[in-house]
Amino acid sequence: MSDSSPQPQSLHQRILNDIQQLILTGAWQPGHKIPVEHELMKQYNCSRMTVSKVLTQLAHARMIERRRKSGSFVSRPHSQSAVLTIPDIKTEVAALGMPYSFEVLHKVRRRASAEERELLGFERAVSVLEIECRHLAGERPFCFEQRLINLEAVPEAAKETFEETAPGAWLLQRVPWTLAEHRIRATGAEARSAKLLGIERGAAVLTIERTTRSAQSTAITFVRLIYPGDQHELVATFSPERVGRSAQ
Amino acid sequence: MSDSSPQPQSLHQRILNDIQQLILTGAWQPGHKIPVEHELMKQYNCSRMTVSKVLTQLAHARMIERRRKSGSFVSRPHSQSAVLTIPDIKTEVAALGMPYSFEVLHKVRRRASAEERELLGFERAVSVLEIECRHLAGERPFCFEQRLINLEAVPEAAKETFEETAPGAWLLQRVPWTLAEHRIRATGAEARSAKLLGIERGAAVLTIERTTRSAQSTAITFVRLIYPGDQHELVATFSPERVGRSAQ
């Protein structure tokens, strides 16, 4: 699992890895001054552009800070951060080695209520599609999904039955590049979700709420995913975001 | 709040933003072929290095894929992903505008049990420091922290009282650059945490477990943070990670 790339790839990568290593291992503590470009140039016997590119990348990744005339310095880590991937539910179930299925419980087209407009970040009236789904891993309820789709943004959704493809996956195909905001909470299950998930009322559930916007910041969809608490686990990895991604 | 940078900054940024926009808005769908470097060169009346740099950055951010001879293509989004920042608890409380405090409830040095060695990813016997803390926002319990520190990795921890600085912050100062793995769950509070958080047994709590490793992948610490479920909310942002960060 540990970086077992045989050829040390490009000069770029080598310099970048070297410096990154020094920082990650703590050999260069926060505040440490990184050799100036001309020194690195001599050290690696390369041109300035090359080292500059490397340092720029590191700066983008916020591992170093660059100050004109003074030089570059190892920056102080901002706080604990992680890259959290919330996969498609189908993928998630598949990863457990269980057969996946889902059912649409409810589907209505209507005007958004005041509260819903708030969630979607709208002032005006909008027409939305409300969908409720249940996702199953084998026979077992895996997740309860409550979704609102902004029909102004995705009018085709009105005609879709969502029998083949679940709303989430369908939307991802249709509007591939989106910005999203997530809120993750633990709550006690209220009556409806408890029943649908086959758990007791008040049992702990993990709730993930996501508002998805297109780049122009029009809200596309709002979704609330409710997972039985003790069954499900969100896994996130990494603190310092990887800069050079060599082997996938 | 929306990007109100007056001068369109560098040529770099402009090209990058242009292309990014086209992808994010969906004008260029996944699979779309991006103009070859020579075309972009002509289009922006600049040198090849400049466009190459831009495309390289986009490739790093995984928004495009580059194939020799074939050209560059808009890549398919992998799945929903987000950048989740789990801040320092002190910062978190401060953000709520509440006075922060914490207390050390328990602190023992001992050998790690088999189960704990598992958590830390150790085969051999190791000596650990076990600490339990309670974090408060005002008078209200905010978070219950259970922590193990690997004393082989951070021997100084044995002498530390953790009265000034909470263990999390203390460690971050000491071993600044780390990799971490997070697991997030919703569970019912068991007796001890319920009592300490002033909630009922079985009430929903948000549990975040984190194993922190240094770059050489030696485990530094394992921590379990338990938050009262309905009070606390984890917020995560962004799907496509931002490439160009202009205004800090």
Place this chain on the structure above:
DNA sequence: CGATTCATTATGCCTATACATTAACGTTTA
């Protein structure tokens, strides 16, 4: 007719150079 070779094309990576911008520092001047 099929296999090999070869040129073309487009990316990947690097060098060398240039000028712009900034900020720290030292020197001069009021």
Place this chain on the structure above:
DNA sequence: TAAACGTTAATGTATAGGCATAATGAATCG
């Protein structure tokens, strides 16, 4: 002594070109 000024070391941005590599298609040869 302090403000004003110039110098210079560092980064920031860009140009122009080079060789390497991989895929594709066309030309050539057995």
